[in-house]
Amino acid sequence: MLQPNFAVYLGKEKAGGFFGVVAQDNLFLIIEVEDGMDAEVGREIIQKIKDEVASLTINKLASFDQFISQIITKYNFPTSLTLAAVYVNERILYLKTVGQGKIFLNRGRDFAQIIEKDNSASGYIENSDFFILTNKKLIDLLGSDIELKTIFDHKNPHEIVEELAPQLKGKGDEGIVTLFIQFEEVEIEQDKILDTESQESKEGHGQIKDAGKTFFEMIKSYSQSSSKSKIATFIAVIIIFFILIWSVVLGYKRRNEAEAVKKVKVAKELIIQKLDQAEEGAFLNLPKSQVLISEAKQEIDRLKKQLGKQREKEIKELEELIKDKEGKIVKKEEKNFEEFYDLTIDGKEAKGSVFFLEKDKLSIIDRGKGIIYLLSLSKKSLEKKSASEIKKADLVSTYQEDILFYVRGEGIYKISGDEKAKKAIDKDKDWGNIVDMWIYNGNVYLLDRDKGDIYKYLVAESGYSAKSSYLKGEAGSIKGANSFAIDSSIYVGLDDSIMKYTAGGRDEFSTSWPEKNVKLTKIFTSAEVEKIYGWDKTNEAIYILGKNGTYERQINSSILAKASDFVVFKEAVFVLAGEKIYKIGLD
Structure with missing residues (x-):
């Protein structure tokens, strides 16, 4: 003690x-x-x-x-x-x-x-x-x-x-x-009872075994030199001896069990206090509430270490209590998903890799077949465009009747109406690692992860203008970016944060998260949606933020760990996983 x-x-x-x-x-x-x-x-x-x-x-x-x-x-x-x-x-x-x-x-x-x-x-x-x-x-x-x-x-x-x-x-x-x-x-020895339970139990049984062996040897020796009445007396002594030993064993187990019950009770009271404090203060100080939740989880870990396999049911109930409270405090909700569309309806080996959403039109690249599928999310109707160059495409974006796709090492191709694919923008020697592409008001925007810049190509009568940096004096400030999205301002996704730029200048904008281990895979927003969405593939989560960066809630679904891309349309998340598109409701 x-x-x-x-x-x-x-x-x-x-x-x-x-x-x-x-x-x-x-x-x-x-x-x-x-x-x-x-x-x-x-x-x-x-x-x-x-x-x-x-x-x-x-x-x-x-x-x-x-x-x-x-x-x-x-x-x-x-x-x-x-x-x-x-x-x-x-x-x-x-x-x-x-x-x-x-x-x-x-x-x-x-x-x-x-x-x-x-x-x-x-x-x-x-x-x-x-x-x-x-x-x-x-x-x-x-x-x-x-x-x-x-x-x-x-x-x-x-x-x-x-x-x-x-x-x-x-x-x-x-x-x-x-x-x-x-x-x-x-x-110290009193506090180590539970940690050494297994060893002590073995030692105790060993001592009982040795004691029993000694008694039997003694009886054998005695029986060879004693009368029947004395043997009967010794048999009675043996019975009493083993009753005493059994009482000691049961007493030890009862003390162990009582100690375990006591530890669970103390831990439960402390965990409930921490969760109550976390819930009370969540509105004004979410980070502090998250610390309290973390401390409650540490108490569970400590209890598991002390008790081993004892009281597993009670510990599991405490874990569920923490999970339930955490969900309410950080507004985390587990969501089911449903199959929305199967691309193999169009062809047996169809498979998508990335997609882009313009209004309700979802463009999906199938590199294996050299096809870009155009799926109406409202009508579930499918069109497709074919070109050999699509087999090497990494990114796609659309604007009205135009489809643009990016091929690494070559440039950007364009398909207009029923025309064939034509080179629209040649590869630039200054490009680094282009990881995302958007078209907004007909202008093309490219995100360069390695150079930390966004390139802008203005639409013109003859095609597109020369490249310019959208970030102006901020060029190089977004190295490591994984994605971006446009709603008139540009939002740039990094591993654990989102930055916002308007007219090339950085806005006063910061993001908050419900957890410390956030790792964004991609972000999404548009002029048609009122929120910013951050996909965390590792944690199987979509974080939902206001357009001022304030965290609002989070949804989790197992399909998010298998996905290769996502968008949001009319209060639902649409997820691409191979040949299938899945839907997760947000309401």
Whole structure:
């Protein structure tokens, strides 16, 4: 178990105010009242709080919050109150601060302020954790909280107080009250019971086996030299012996089971607290809620490590609880998909690689057959254009009656109406890695991943103008881009962000995500849709953002991991996977 070792530093008490400390049973608390409370009255209150602690049991953060609130109300503390308190429930610590109270934690090489002002938190205690409960006056006197970090250096609480005292008193320590608490493991073997369960069980059975063997050998020897009555006596002894051994084994298992139940109960309470906090704060601070969800998942991992295969059903229920809460908090929804269209209806070996959407017309490249399919999503009617050059095509885009497709190393070809494919734009020696192509208002835009630029070709009577950089002074700023989309502004997709440009200049635009491991494969938007959509193939997700970059919700579907392209049309995601197009509803 973890044993607290603590020491208190009390500065000079300010006239007209008072400070006090409670360090009793499982409660550690500092109070400072700058004015409005006589010192003698304050000390009487401290004694009353100590008396209450004897019967105090806290097993939820909400309960600890309520206890502190009741103290403040009951004893009519003035508004100048500063408080910092922690309550220990086995390996869980509940923390609370009021006014200018502060709580710091030193864990290994890490040092940080946990909470301050009117706030609360909870978490697991680890061996050698060092907590500091103090007020703002200490930090002001030291100059910054960084100075606190320098005082540890493997010292215990008493040594720290002895070292700090001369320094603080020399600067004037009026109103400073600080409690230093260090938790140390004192019964390591008890905490390792579950981790060594299997080994101990084997050793226990081995000992029983050896003991039984010894008894049988003894009986055999005795039976050769004893009368029948004595043999009967020994048989009775044997029966009693094995009853005792069996009782020991059952007792050990019961203790193990009770310990496991207790660990699940403690973890469940902590997980529920974290999920409740995450849900309450999601609207104002989604990143903090995501951290709390992550901490809840860590508790599950810790529990699995401690219990192995014990209590699997309860752990699975906790995992489902976290998954359900996470879905609600980050607005994540699992979606089914349905087959929308099978290209093999047109030909046995039909297979799509990429596509492009203009209004309701979906253009799909089939390199194997040298065909571009034109599928009306509204009518489910199919047309097709054939050309030998399409067998090498990587990208396609359409505008009215024109179909343009890009062939790496050659340039851009165009099919107009019933005409054959003709070269529309020659390969440019400055092109790097062209990964996406759009036509907007008849103008052609190319995304160069390696050069970090967007090339623009204006439509003209004789074809297209010479190349120009759309990004102007921002050329080179989007290296590594995977896709782009146009709705009058241009949105550029990078691995974990989206950038927006209007008239060649970068807009004030930033994206937020519900998870840290976002890896965008492609983005999509257009003048016909009101949102921006980010496809994450790795996480089988579509992230839905407002056009200001604000995260709104997310859908997940297993088909997204198998897809090669996607678009959005009329509240549905259309996904290309080989010869089939699948539909995922967004409503």
